[in-house]
Amino acid sequence: MINRRKTRRIRVGNVYVGGRAPVSVQSMTNTDTRDVRATIAQIRSLAREGCEIVRVAVPDEASVRAFRRIKSSSPIPVIADVHFHYRIAIACAKAGADGLRINPGNIGGEARTLEVLRAARSGGIPLRIGVNAGSLGKDILDRHGGPTSKALLESAARAVRLCEKARFRQVKFSLKASDVPTTVEAYRLFSKRFDYPLHIGVTEAGTVFSGTVKSSIGLGILLAEGIGDTLRVSITGPPEEEVRVGWQILKSLGLRERGPDFISCPTCGRVSIDVAGIAREVERRLSRMTVPLKVAVMGCSVNGPGEAREADVGVAGGRGEGLLFVRGKVIKKVREKEIVAEVVRIALRLAAEKERSR
Numbered sequence: 001m002i003n004r005r006k007t008r009r010i011r012v013g014n015v016y017v018g019g020r021a022p023v024s025v026q027s028m029t030n031t032d033t034r035d036v037r038a039t040i041a042q043i044r045s046l047a048r049e050g051c052e053i054v055r056v057a058v059p060d061e062a063s064v065r066a067f068r069r070i071k072s073s074s075p076i077p078v079i080a081d082v083h084f085h086y087r088i089a090i091a092c093a094k095a096g097a098d099g100l101r102i103n104p105g106n107i108g109g110e111a112r113t114l115e116v117l118r119a120a121r122s123g124g125i126p127l128r129i130g131v132n133a134g135s136l137g138k139d140i141l142d143r144h145g146g147p148t149s150k151a152l153l154e155s156a157a158r159a160v161r162l163c164e165k166a167r168f169r170q171v172k173f174s175l176k177a178s179d180v181p182t183t184v185e186a187y188r189l190f191s192k193r194f195d196y197p198l199h200i201g202v203t204e205a206g207t208v209f210s211g212t213v214k215s216s217i218g219l220g221i222l223l224a225e226g227i228g229d230t231l232r233v234s235i236t237g238p239p240e241e242e243v244r245v246g247w248q249i250l251k252s253l254g255l256r257e258r259g260p261d262f263i264s265c266p267t268c269g270r271v272s273i274d275v276a277g278i279a280r281e282v283e284r285r286l287s288r289m290t291v292p293l294k295v296a297v298m299g300c301s302v303n304g305p306g307e308a309r310e311a312d313v314g315v316a317g318g319r320g321e322g323l324l325f326v327r328g329k330v331i332k333k334v335r336e337k338e339i340v341a342e343v344v345r346i347a348l349r350l351a352a353e354k355e356r357s358r
Contacts, residue, residue, distance in 0.1 A: 002253060005226040007197040010126045010170045013077025013098035015052050017126075017172060017229050018197030023255050024230040025246040026199070027239040028055040028081065033063040033070070040073045042239065047075045048288065049243040050258055053230065055079040055101060058092055068095045079128065086112040093119040101128040104159045105135035113159070117166040126170040128199055129159045131186075133177035147177060149185035156190055172196060172229065176203035180218040191227050200228040211235035212245050219249050257292040260347065263307055263314070264297040271299035273317040273336045278343075285344045291351035295343065296325075313346045315339050326350075 009019030017024060027046050031038040033056050043054050058067050058080045071078045079099035080092035086108050089100055093116075100120055107113055120127045133147035136155055144151035152175040163171050173196050175186035183202050190198070202211075202218040215233040222228050233242040233249070250256035264279035265271075279297040286295065296314030298304030308314030308325040315322040315334070322339045324331050326346055334342050 002224060002255065003226050005191055007195050007229055008169065010172060010197060012053050012079065012126050015077055017199075021229065023223065023228055023250055024052040025050055025243055025250070025256075026053045026055065026230055026232045027051045027242045027246075028057070028232065030239055033057055033059075034066045036066050036069045036073075039066070039070050043070070043074050043076065043078070046239055046243055049240045050247050050290070051076060051239075051243045053077050053079060053099075055081045055232075057081045058088055059083070059085075060088070061091070064088060064091045064095060067092060067097070071096055071098070083107070086116050089116045090119040093123045093125050096123075097125055099126045099128060101130055103130050103132060103135055104155055104162075105132065105137050110162060113162050114166055117163060117168045120170070121166065121168045124170075126172070127163075127168070128172050128174060129156070129163075130174045130176070130199070131155045131159070132203055133182065134204070147182070149175075149177075149182050149189060152177065152182070152186040153189045153193075156186075157193070160194060160196070172199050174199040174201065176201055178202065178204040180214055180221075183218050184221050187222055187227050188225070197229040198227060199230045199232070201232040201234055203234050206236060208235055208237045208241055211237075212241075215245060216249055219246075220253065223249070223253050223255060259289050259291070260286050260293050260295045262295050262297075263311060265299045265303065265307075267299055270302065271317060272319040273299060273322060273339070275299040275317060278315075278336075278339050281340045282343050282347075285340070286347055289347070289351055291354050293347055293351055293354070295347055297339075297343070312350050313343055315343055 007018040010017050015024055029039050029042050031042050077098035079101050080097040081101045082089040083106050131152050136147055140151050140154050156173050156175050177183045200222050202214050233245045235242050247258050262283050267275050294311040296307045296311035298307050299317040304316030308316040309328050314325045320336050321333050324334055
């Protein structure tokens with residue numbers, strides 16, 4: 001069992017972060033924020049996938065005006081992501097943002113950072129201070145010889161001092177780099193010194209394939225060590241994919257439950273049914289299910305019956321057919337072409353029963 005690090009608790013809209021709150025899943029829109037309709041549509045799509053907090057880029061005054069409308073129509077809390085322009089951050093605070101995200105490396109120095117902190121405190125708005133390896137202050141880079149984990153820590157520690165100077169406590173931190181070892185070590189160092197909640201992620205991690213691998217390793221290490229109160233998987237691709245991967249990471253570590261836990265075999269020469277095709281189609285048809293169920297699609301008699309028996313619904317493949325299990329019991333044999341429909345039908349029935357019993 002993972003022993004999570006104890007942190008302070010803050011609230012972003014209706015979502016608690018830190019303390020005893022579950023690790024929450026975040027993402028960020030990639031629409032033009034000024035296109036209100038497209039941005040709201042994407043936020044709703046993300047929410048359907050399980051996104052609990054969404055971040056929106058706010059680069060200019062037109063985006064601030066759009067942000068007001070986006071915030072009022074969003075089904076989940078919306079954080080304004082602001083770089084370079086501290087007055088934009090203050091305007092977003094006045095616009096009722098559920099949270100602000102600023103980067104101490106580019107927001108404009110101590111005086112301007114303090115102004116943002118005071119605006120956030122005045123509006124009761126939480127703040128994320130996001131330290132990134134790609135935008136550290138020149139003095140810090142010179143002192144450490146580059147964007148090392150200790151350089152990230154120094155930048156974050158400097159921001160902590162500013163928050164405490166402004167008597168502002170509703171803050172969480174992130175310390176991100178694009179490589180896993182630097183990111184992990186930076187978070188470890190911060191965790192040893194401070195009890196502020198942490199938003200974790202490996203920034204600019206890459207495409208869907210490489211970004212998923214990097215994020216799974218980096219976030220998996222941190223979460224297994226009890227570090228992390230909210231997360232984002234950074235992927236160059238559809239933001240919905242970030243949410244799906246984030247949930248899968250949490251589910252794999254037993255930290256959250258949402259939707260099916262899919263089990264399928266890697267296949268070998270003993271397999272006599274299309275395990276890969278069946279598994280993909282079952283997963284696709286159940287992708288919107290939110291009730292946690294274990295679903296197994298197995299290909300042969302070696303591990304198939306055992307895994308299928310332990311699932312809520314599972315199938316162990318034979319020659320052109322499958323043995324169907326429901327909660328440990330064999331209920332019938334089905335022909336290969338009927339496996340997908342039967343597994344999906346039973347999974348939906350079990351999910352409905354589970355939902356009614358809650």
